[in-house]
Amino acid sequence: MERRVSTVDARGILFDLDGTLVDSLPDIIDSFLHGFAHLGLPAPAHAEVRALIGQPLDVMYSRFAPEHVDALCVAYREHYPRNFLNRSRAFPGVETVLRTLRERGYLLSVATTKRSDMARRFVDALGLGGLLHHVQGTDGFPHKPAPDVLHRALAAMGTRGLWMVGDTTLDLRAGQAAGLRTYAVTWGTHSHEELASATPDELQPDLERLLAHLPPLG
Ligand SMILES: [Mg+2]
Structure with a gap:
């Protein structure tokens, strides 16, 4: 994959998929x-x-x-x-947060342990595909907590990363390994206590604080 180094400013926001963006x-x-x-x-x-x-x-x-x-x-x-669509829905506020961050100039990607083909189908079926710049799955390389899927997502968007958002300590460790700030949501797989053990920069019941950290880019 070509890495476009000309875009030097960091605009990348990465999201885990299951249990983070989607109640799946x-x-x-x-x-x-x-x-x-x-x-x-x-x-x-x-x-x-x-x-x-x-x-x-x-x-x-x-x-x-x-x-x-x-x-x-x-x-x-x-x-x-x-x-996969029987009961799965985007968590409340997710669409608004993605749309707002996009309008503010950030580049948004999923970084999931799902395979890319399945992740893309799922994201599109839930109506989130048009809000994301990229959907990166884990296709035969080390999975989170290894940072590989995060690096690939950022390379595909041609930017450096700012935040990794996730619902497990695997997401948080992967984000830390990639040098990103980490945002844990408590509505997914891991408990508040388990997430806290990985010392995320934010540990929240929703995505409101993420918007507060990310003002419109000039
Ligand atoms: Mg998850």
């Missing part, structure tokens, strides 16, 4: 559990699955059925695209 955890859990039923395997509890969301699918399945990871991933990838 119920649909993900349903599809995750579908795999066990499909293969006739005993299923884990909802809470056990929820605690792992944000990690790659194969890592999540390996915690419960290491012998069946490949088949479970196939079943998930067949089920999820047909069911």
